[in-house]
Amino acid sequence: MTEIDPSVPLRAQRGDEQAFLEIVEFYYPRCLRFARNMMGNEQDAEEAVQDAFVRVHDSFHRFREDARFDPWLFRILANRCRTLLGRAKRHRELIEYGEVQLAIASAASPIEIEEEFGADWAEEVRLVLETLPPEQREAFLLRHVEDLSYEDIAVITGAGLSALRMRVKRACDTLRIRLTEVEKRNGS
Amino acid sequence: MDLERDETIERVAQALAVVPPRDAQAVSRVMAAVRAHKAQRPSRLTLVMEWMRQPAFSVASAGALAAAALVLGFFSRGAFGNAGSDQSARSTLEGQPTGEFPIVTGGVLPASNSHEVRAVPVPLVFDARNAKSVVVVGDFNGWDDTKTPMVRYGTDGPWTATVLAKPGRHVYAFLVDGTTLVADPRAPRAKDLDFGGDASVLMVTPP
Numbered sequence: 001m002t003e004i005d006p007s008v009p010l011r012a013q014r015g016d017e018q019a020f021l022e023i024v025e026f027y028y029p030r031c032l033r034f035a036r037n038m039m040g041n042e043q044d045a046e047e048a049v050q051d052a053f054v055r056v057h058d059s060f061h062r063f064r065e066d067a068r069f070d071p072w073l074f075r076i077l078a079n080r081c082r083t084l085l086g087r088a089k090r091h092r093e094l095i096e097y098g099e100v101q102l103a104i105a106s107a108a109s110p111i112e113i114e115e116e117f118g119a120d121w122a123e124e125v126r127l128v129l130e131t132l133p134p135e136q137r138e139a140f141l142l143r144h145v146e147d148l149s150y151e152d153i154a155v156i157t158g159a160g161l162s163a164l165r166m167r168v169k170r171a172c173d174t175l176r177i178r179l180t181e182v183e184k185r186n187g188s
Numbered sequence: 189m190d191l192e193r194d195e196t197i198e199r200v201a202q203a204l205a206v207v208p209p210r211d212a213q214a215v216s217r218v219m220a221a222v223r224a225h226k227a228q229r230p231s232r233l234t235l236v237m238e239w240m241r242q243p244a245f246s247v248a249s250a251g252a253l254a255a256a257a258l259v260l261g262f263f264s265r266g267a268f269g270n271a272g273s274d275q276s277a278r279s280t281l282e283g284q285p286t287g288e289f290p291i292v293t294g295g296v297l298p299a300s301n302s303h304e305v306r307a308v309p310v311p312l313v314f315d316a317r318n319a320k321s322v323v324v325v326g327d328f329n330g331w332d333d334t335k336t337p338m339v340r341y342g343t344d345g346p347w348t349a350t351v352l353a354k355p356g357r358h359v360y361a362f363l364v365d366g367t368t369l370v371a372d373p374r375a376p377r378a379k380d381l382d383f384g385g386d387a388s389v390l391m392v393t394p395p
Contacts, residue, residue, distance in 0.1 A: 024218050029207045032214075037204050050218050057222045122203045129204070144193065144201040168192060176196050 009069040013060045023069075024053055030146070031077055037141050038081040040130045048084050052077040071155040074146070078138060078156050085134055120186070128178045132171050139164050140171035213313065216341040220311030220348045227309040227350060307352035308392050312360075314338060314372065315346045319364045326360025326390070328353040333363050355394040361387040 004026045011019035031052065035045035055076050063072055129137060135157075142153045143164075150161050157164065193201070307328075316322055324336040328351055338347035351360075359378045361369045371377055375388035 020222070021215070021219060024215050025210070028215055028218065029210060032208050033204075033206070036208070046214065050221050053218045054222050054225045058225065121199070125200050125203045129200075141204070144197060145204045172192050172197050175200055176194070179196055179200065 003068070003070050006069065009060075009063065010065060012057075013063055013065075020057060023056075027073060028053075031073070034074070034077060034141060034146060035081055037129065037145060038078075038134070038138060039084065040126065044084050048077065048080040051084075052080045055080070068152075071148070071152045074142070074148070074152075075156040078142075081138070082134065124179060124182045125175075128175055128182075131178070132174060135159075136167045136171040136174070139167035140175075143168050144172075212341055212345040213315065216346050216348050217311070217313055219341075220313060220350060224309040224311045224350050227352075306394075307354045308394070309350050310353055310390065310392060311348065311350050312338070312372065313346050313348050313374070314362050314370075316362070316364055316370070317344050319347070321365055322347040323363040323366075324349050324351055324360060325363050325369075326351065326353075326358055326387075328358050328360070328390075333366070338362070353390060353392045355392045358390040358392065359387050360390055 004023060008019050008022050008026075012023055028049065031049045032045055035048040036042065039045045039048060052073070056073060059076070063069070129140075132140065138157065139153060139159075142148045142156060143150070148156070150164055153159075153164050154161055159167070312324055314322055322338040323333045324338060325331045325333050329335040336349050336351055338349040340347050347362075361371055364370055369386055371386035372388040375390060378387040378389045
């Protein structure tokens with residue numbers, strides 16, 4: 001996906017509300033895709049994206065004119081996702097402590113993934129993705145779904161290049177092994 | 189060639205890369221949240237103006253505060269020792285960033301309207317594609333149908349507005365085309381109708 005015209009964030013930075021609206025319209029679907037894949041839950045994903053845009057608007061004075069907008073936006077969004085995931089984890093621990101079945105509690109809003117490869121495959125992918133540690137999931141999504149360079153991912157996550165390559169490799173290895181098992185089990 | 193991206197990873201990436209469709213309502217909600225957040229944060233200029241409107245404000249007190257801030261600034265940079273003469277300035281400006289004019293209200297400044305409960309901006313979104321005008325009416329604006337007109341997102345998108353409501357329970361409705369009162373489908377329905385029409389309940393918590 002192409003990036004937005006660089007003049008638009010600069011206009012938004014100067015207080016042009018129409019330019020900010022253009023940014024939200026342009027990036028909302030892509031941000032929601034990343035947040036859905038990270039959070040595994042529609043409601044939390046929408047909250048993360050909305051919070052991220054509020055913070056972008058609030059922090060525009062810190063955006064450097066010579067910087068690219070995409071990594072800056074995704075850094076804020078990834079931070080929000082991490083924060084909300086931490087909150088969700090604490091909430092889950094409380095539920096588990098109360099001996100309520102986690103599967104029932106967390107299955108409220110399954111993500112709808114279009115069915116180019118069939119619902120089963122998309123669902124299996126989502127389930128395996130959720131088992132990855134958040135930092136591996138984040139690095140994998142930024143690299144292979146958002147198609148960002150390792151340099152951009154380093155800006156977004158604050159992690160070093162070699163650590164990021166390792167996270168992506170481990171995520172790929174886990175996905176390959178578990179999804180191959182799933183396909184064997186399903187006889188495909 | 190990306191060696192990580194074999195056939196399995198390619199299929200995984202494609203399954204996860206489906207972009208959600210554009211959602212005008214979601215964009216509208218985001219813009220309303222941004223506006224509400226912006227309205228909630230007073231600017232530094234507003235804080236200064238509020239402070240200056242306090243009865244306790246005078247040119248002399250402002251000068252004294254500026255002088256005290258300067259003394260504290262020097263003190264924090266090590267220009268003075270722990271002289272007893274600085275104790276009063278230090279205790280007066282406790283909680284203030286050192287060396288900076290005290291714009292953010294702290295212990296030294298009279299709390300601005302501390303006895304009043306501040307109104308909170310609340311974004312509202314209403315979907316009425318065929319409406320020509322929509323106005324928010326409620327107890328927070330005296331049911332005045334001129335105070336809070338909603339703005340349409342695009343040519344056929346949802347209507348949005350931000351209202352200011354003090355913490356507590358409020359009853360409100362949307363007045364469509366100046367004639368029809370409609371309850372907010374996103375909010376609980378009000379049972380205690382005191383104006384003869386559909387209405388909704390808004391619960392506002394303190395910021």
